[in-house]
Amino acid sequence: MPMQAQLDRRAVVAALLKDRKDTLVVSGLGSPTYDLHSVGDHDGNFYLWGAMGGAALIGLGLAQAQPGKRVLGLTGDGEQLMGLGGIATIGVARPRNLDIVVIDNQHFGETGMQASHTGRGVDLTAIAAACGFAATGTVWTLEEVQRLAAQIAEPAEGPRLFVIKVLAENPPRSLPSRDAVFIKNRFRAHLGFAAA
């Protein structure tokens, strides 16, 4: 297993969502939001441009409200590190339809590529496992990402958290709407709910 990250984050997210079916996706502040938009805008996407640390927990509230749908929290190492306590909250809540995927470049890519905790020994999968997640894993190759895409389409016994190690680089930004009211109402309409 290579311990040096080699994956391109856009290729990773494209492979992960290639056959997303009706999976609902919440993306964390920064590059994961651009990554999610880069593979195609979708009414079942909720993009964060702020609220750092909230992606996985928005996923929790959504998963609890929509137990029949799979929910994916797609975030980065910095965003998830800010919401570390949320991993404990999700572990206790134990939703069966929520997966957290951390696109981990081991850096704060949006603010000048300063090294983050995950490149210095902090293992988010070990934290999730200790919080009672049903499955965890770290992924280094595109073949593993493709297997992971199939795995997260399947039912689970509880929440799962996977880390995908990617190169620390900033691909050209792919910018979704920054109008959260529009994205919210579009998302709810996608699930059949009327705007107020």
Next chain:
Amino acid sequence: MHSPQPNSETRASDDWPSELHRILKAADVRQMSYVPDAGHSQLIRMFSADRDVTTNVLTTEEEGIAIAAGAWLGGQRSVLLMQSSGVGNCINMLSLSAIGRFPLLMLVTMRGEWAEFNPWQVPMSRATQPSLEAIGLKVMRAETAEDLVETVESAASLAYESDQQIAVLIGQRLIGKKKW
């Protein structure tokens, strides 16, 4: 977190936790999240025993702001319980409710304002209402059980029907003095 115990000498009309549970159920609240507070203990017990409501215990109050937004995206109404010291933990996450115009109802038990023994509760108590208003929330306040029930009923309508972000502050005078 330590908080006041409810007064031992309560009148039937002071059973506001049961009234709040009834009102929130009538408003179709389906998720409740909380950081424990003794002033909320009865309401927490009632929701935890309610099979129609999903309850989340939080490690920090801001998590509940995100859960409430996710619940709304998925078509459910959520309520968040905390004490005033927890409001300070929420401020940046409240950007989500404010800019997304997500319905939000927070019930905040006040510390540090009435017969308080612990001085460390006082600074955040003083900052609670101004900081909530600074980030864009509407703050409502109740000092009696009767007023609280009416206030929460009105706040629930404003939040869930009019897409407002509301914090109801429950005065420490109402909750009673903590026994040390």
